[in-house]
Amino acid sequence: MEFKQFIFYFFAAVLVFAATMVITVKNPVKAALFLVLAFFNAAGLWLLLQAEFLAIVLVLVYVGAVMVLFLFVVMMLDINIARLREGFTRYLPLGGAVAVLLAAEMALVLGSGRFGLERVPEPAGLAADASNTRALGRLLYTTYAYPFELAALVLLVAIIAAIVLTLRRRKDTKYQDPGRQVRVERSERVRLVKMPAEKKS
Amino acid sequence: MTEFLLGTWNGLPAWSQGALLDLAKILAIVLPLILAVAYLTFAERKIIGYIQVRIGPNRVGPRGWLQPLADALKLILKEIIVPANANKFLFVIAPLLAFAPALVAWAVIPFTDTMWVTNIDAGLLFILALSSLGVYGVIVAGWASNSKYAFLGAMRSAAQIVAYEIAMGFALVGVLMAAGSLNLREIVLHQQGGLHQWYLLPLLPLFLVYFIAGVAETNRAPFDVAEGESEIVAGFHVEYSGMTFALFFLAEYANMILISVLTAVMFLGGWLSPLPPQWVPEVPLLGALLGGGVHWLLLKVSLLLFCFLWFRATFPRYRYDQIMRLGWKVFIPVTLVWIGVIGGATFLTPWGGVFH
DSSP, rough: HHHHHHHHHHHHHHHHHHHHHHHSSSOHHHHHHHHHHHHHHHHHHHHTOOOOHHHHHHIIIIIIIHHHHHHHHHHOOOHHHHHHHTHHHHHHHHHHHHHHHHHHHHHHHTTTSOSSEEEOOOOOOTTTOOOOOHHHHHHTTTTHHHHHHHHEEEEEHHHHHHHHHOOOOTTTTTOHHHHHHHHHHHHHHHOOOOOOOOOOO | OHHHHHHHHHHSSHHHHHHHHHHHHHHHHHHHHHHHHHHHHHHHHHHHHHHHSSSOSSSSGGGGGTTHHHHHHHHHHHHOOOOOOOOHHHHHHHHHHHHHHHHGGGOOOOOOSSSSSSSOOHHHHHHHEEEEEEEEHHHHHHHHTTHHHHHHHHHHHHHHHHHHHHHHHHHHHHHHHHOOOHHHHHHHHHTOOSSSGGGTTTTTTHHHHHHHHHHHHTOTSSTTTOOOOOHHHTGTTTTTOOOHHHHHHHHHHHHHHHHHHHHHHHHSSSOOOOOOOOGSSOOOOHHHHSSSSSHHHHHHHHHHHHHHHHHHHOOOOOOOHHHHHIIIIIIIIHHHHHHHHHHHHHHHHHGGGGGG
């Protein structure tokens, strides 16, 4: 076995193991950490395919930002595991049917004879100085400029919607206005009171 | 002796020669780094001591020079206590998660024009991805300790790092636009030609944002609410002792050095000399000293590290809402505006050359 193949099978095995643990492990925090492990191994597989931009962005976006926020939320939840497992037997037939359906669909697509080296030739390896960051940038900002801008707009709308939906000012909460705090002057805070000295009666 | 060594070396298979060379390169970076971390702690105690008009450590060895070694020995010999009901595996692995990213990032740092471990095209992305991983050590430590204080520290740290990561990323986007490359070596080479060509001046707002966000990202004072000893004892590492605590300590200082090196590489011209090449005299020793070289990088990094210590001795700790306000409402708009300025100047006005 070639060394590259060994690396592929190693990453793939850890990926499958981590993905299985995500859905079987009881503790949600552990599940989230296994998902991080799965992302890392997927990034490793992409690196093997010479897609370094996708691999690094996967780590940057999903591991560095999304999963941090996810952990942030999951850690603060007080999840009752017993109650979560309650409906397991009740939903088993339905869930099992969906799983079998998915597996059958996948088998149909993959077994249809449209894949494999005899149908699709192996792509030529990239040149040593090829940068797929540059190639992706070229495509996104020239050929696909309008779809790209459209996607950016959709994301912007989503951000604004999320802010608007959660922004509510409760009247009884006290807020600080940093501008006013900075501008504050001595005369607003300290009042000197003149009074005559007390005399012993 | 030399012949024997050469003979053994040539007798090794090619793949193991490559592996051994890589290992040697890694050791050549990691060992000086650990030493630098140890003496950075000493420098911190001495410098803050002098700022506060006291002497600082001066008992162990001549003028206290052996103090870091004594500290390390003490921490190694202390017992590692695992709290009851803590998640043992995560509790032990958390310090490693904090320390490893701080070391891995050195793989893409160019020390001089020809000295590096790897020279990958997506170096800047690699750095960004790794700098966002350090937070896992803190979060996992806070959760696995099964302690309220540690948990509060982890929560604070997570929110803070997510906030400053964005401003940091945008500052790097500005550097990327100016240099037109993600390769750190090419970013430095774009700053050739003396002090006025460095990105320090054209990208001054981004430099300030990046460095301050770097201070926040390493959980250093005045952004050290994750430890905040007056409020939550010691934050995320309150349950850690001995070597596990020492690893968090090492990670913090290694991260400081890393942020300083990255700031030097991206804004202060890396290994380049501040003198324009035509001013450097053709004298044997002086010419090499005044021209570019790794000594300039070390000098710049030392200066930035001194700033880290100076900040700690000067500023009181930020209040939590002020940290969030600075990150979200000040830094992110500043970087966004400056990215717009760079893009506009490059494509719409004849002054684009200022940024390139």
